[in-house]
Each structure stands twice: as C-alpha cells, then as structure tokens.
Amino acid sequence: MSTIRSRPTEGGNPGETPIHEPVALEAGDAFVITPEIQKVVERAQAYLKAGYPVHFSGPAGAGKTTLALHLAAMRGRPVMMVHGDDEFGSSDLVGGDYGYRKSKLVDNYIHSVLKTEESVSTLWADNRLTLACKNGDTLLYDEFTRSKPEANNALLSVLEEKLLTLPTKRPGGDGYLEVHSEFRAILTSNPEEYAGVHRTQDALMDRLITIKLDYFDRETETRIARAKSGVALEDAKSIVDIVRGMRQTGLVRHGPSLRACIMIARVAAQQKVRPWEHGFHDICRDVLIGLSARVVRDGEADLRVKIDELLARHTQAPSRKSSGTAIEVPVTTEAMV
Numbered sequence: 421m422s423t424i425r426s427r428p429t430e431g432g433n434p435g436e437t438p439i440h441e442p443v444a445l446e447a448g449d450a451f452v453i454t455p456e457i458q459k460v461v462e463r464a465q466a467y468l469k470a471g472y473p474v475h476f477s478g479p480a481g482a483g484k485t486t487l488a489l490h491l492a493a494m495r496g497r498p499v500m501m502v503h504g505d506d507e508f509g510s511s512d513l514v515g516g517d518y519g520y521r522k523s524k525l526v527d528n529y530i531h532s533v534l535k536t537e538e539s540v541s542t543l544w545a546d547n548r549l550t551l552a553c554k555n556g557d558t559l560l561y562d563e564f565t566r567s568k569p570e571a572n573n574a575l576l577s578v579l580e581e582k583l584l585t586l587p588t589k590r591p592g593g594d595g596y597l598e599v600h601s602e603f604r605a606i607l608t609s610n611p612e613e614y615a616g617v618h619r620t621q622d623a624l625m626d627r628l629i630t631i632k633l634d635y636f637d638r639e640t641e642t643r644i645a646r647a648k649s650g651v652a653l654e655d656a657k658s659i660v661d662i663v664r665g666m667r668q669t670g671l672v673r674h675g676p677s678l679r680a681c682i683m684i685a686r687v688a689a690q691q692k693v694r695p696w697e698h699g700f701h702d703i704c705r706d707v708l709i710g711l712s713a714r715v716v717r718d719g720e721a722d723l724r725v726k727i728d729e730l731l732a733r734h735t736q737a738p739s740r741k742s743s744g745t746a747i748e749v750p751v752t753t754e755a756m757v
C-alpha cells in the first residue's frame with residue numbers, strides 16, 4: 421500500500437483563521453452618570469429591551485461612544501466592536517475568504533501506475549457581524565456612517581427579518597443565518613456635514629431608533645471634566661464655562677467639545693495650575709486656538725479676542741470674583757462630589 425496524502429498547504433493568509441473575539445465590558449465607576457445621562461440611558465435601554473437597535477447621533481466629543489460602551493456593558497453580553505471605515509466592503513462585516521487549502525493525493529498502489537489528485541478549497545472566516553448574530557452578542561458599530569452605505573447593506577435584513585444573508589460557499593451554510601434572539605445593535609454617528617461621513621441609506625435609518633445627542637448640560641460636563649482630571653470643583657466649573665462660552669460665540673463650526681474641557685483640566689491638574697495662576701491662560705489658548713481650522717469665515721481674529729474675554733471673566737482668584745461674574749452653579753455641590 422503506498423497511498424500518500426500530503427499535508428494540506430494553506431495560502432493567502434498564512435497561519436490561522438482570523439479570530440474576532442468579543443470583548444467583555446463591565447459598567448465601571450469611570451462612567452459619570454448625571455440626571456441628563458440617566459434619562460438617555462433609560463430610554464436607550466427600553467428600546468434595546470424591545471428588540472430595537474439604538475443609534476446615537478451627534479457632534480464630535482458629545483459622549484456617544486462612551487454612552488454606547490456603557491449601554492453595551494450594562495447588557496452583560498459579549499460585545500463585538502466595529503469601527504466604520506471608508507475602505508470597508510460587506511466582507512468586513514460578514515466575513516469572506518481568507519486563503520485556500522490545497523491537498524494532494526498520490527496513489528501508487530499498483531507500482532507501475534501513479535495516480536495523483538489535487539484539490540483546492542477556499543477557507544472562509546466569519547467576521548464580526550456574523551459572529552455577533554450567531555452568538556447573540558451586542559454589536560457596537562461606532563461611526564458606522566464612515567463606511568460606505570453599500571458596505572452596511574447586510575444590516576438591513578439582520579435588523580428587519582432577523583436573517584443574515586451569507587454567501588452559499590461559506591462552509592456549512594445554506595446562505596442564511598438566523599439571528600440569535602439576544603443579538604442587539606448599538607450604533608453611533610456624526611452628523612452628515614462632518615468630513616468623511618457618508619449619507620446613510622434611508623432604509624437603514626428607518627430601522628434604527630435614533631437618539632440625537634447634543635453637548636451635555638453644564639453639570640454633566642463639569643462632573644466629567646472633574647472625574648477625568650481630578651481638578652477642584654471650582655476649577656472644573658471655570659474650564660467648562662470657558663469652553664461653553666466659546667461654543668456660544670458661533671465662531672467655530674463645531675465645538676469646542678467636552679474633549680477640550682477634559683484636555684485643559686488634565687493638563688492643569690498635571691501642572692498643578694489653578695485658573696488664576698500663571699500658565700493657565702496659555703493652556704486654554706493652546707487648546708482652544710487649535711480649533712481655528714474650523715473657524716467660520718472671517719472669524720479668526722475674533723477667536724483670540726473672544727478667548728481672552730472668556731479667560732478674563734472666568735479665571736479670577738476666588739476672593740476677587742464679583743457676584744456678577746461668579747459662576748452660577750445650577751446643581752448642588754454634594755451632587756458633584
């Protein structure tokens with residue numbers, strides 16, 4: 421007997437099947453909850469419970485991804501994260517061929533006769549959407565409108581008919597995968613006018629419950645800036661008032677966002693600089709003038725003037741604050757500590 425079966429060779433993506441592991445998220449103390457955030461969380465939880473996908477839409481730095489992560493963690497199911505990308509095709513969600521397997525059979529049973537047989541088969545790997553549908557995970561599709569609309573087509577039947585259409589060549593597949601009853605989707609996106617964002621097909625928007633988020637209220641921004649930096653409560657309030665004051669000028673197209681508050685607060689905390697001390701104005705100017713690329717037409721000169729006005733108003737030492745310029749706090753101090 422002299423039948424030799426050669427070890428199959430694999431090509432394309434040498435090595436192993438691509439593995440997409442879900443992450444286990446835990447709702448932690450780092451997530452700041454205020455009455456405003458609580459209301460949004462409760463609404464979103466109700467929609468998810470009823471079986472609907474939730475979509476947070478809003479400006480950069482409004483807290484969409486953080487909220488989505490928190491909600492996903494609260495579901496207690498494994499989380500599959502996907503980040504929208506202009507280069508995505510449908511296989512980046514569903515899966516596709518990642519290589520081939522070649523096997524060769526050499527049959528020399530009758531020593532004067534040599535028979536060889538070669539076969540080549542493609543290797544398939546499920547991608548994150550397929551795995552999440554199969555296992556009942558929470559799909560967190562961040563910035564999904566950065567992918568081209570056609571790349572997201574697979575979501576249409578997943579969200580409506582609860583069926584994922586797959587290529588028939590997928591091993592063991594008959595072309596369809598029934599979506600697990602625990603599967604849920606949480607999506608985030610920036611408004612369409614942002615650079616690099618695609619207009620989503622109406623049919624997909626029609627399947628989502630969209631919660632439009634704007635910048636959080638003053639209490640929430642103050643608490644987050646403080647929690648993320650460790651600055652004193654009064655300092656966090658000053659920083660938030662400066663950033664919110666900039667937003668209100670209308671000089672900048674979008675923002676400055678909560679990220680600007682956190683940046684200023686973190687650097688100030690690290691440098692141990694209080695708002696009325698030397699160096700604080702420079703930190704604020706550097707962070708806020710960085711926004712000048714997004715300044716509306718002819719607003720560049722006004723931007724610096726406005727920043728200096730806001731700094732003069734909100735960075736006085738506590739003893740020098742007059743009642744007219746003191747920061748009004750609409751929330752109890754206890755709530756913020």
Ligand SMILES: Nc1ncnc2c1ncn2[C@@H]1O[C@H](COP(=O)(O)OP(=O)(O)OP(=O)(O)O)[C@@H](O)[C@H]1O
Nearest residue numbers: 450451452479480481482483484485486487644678
């Ligand atoms: N509830 C919260 N608790 C703690 N930190 C928060 C909270 N919400 C937002 N943040 C912080 O604010 C910053 C901006 O939030 P996030 O990244 O979620 O914004 P985004 O809306 O997803 O922005 P983008 O559109 O640019 O992706 C992050 O540093 C995040 O950690």
Ligand SMILES: [Mg+2]
Nearest residue numbers: 484485562608
């Ligand atoms: Mg985000």
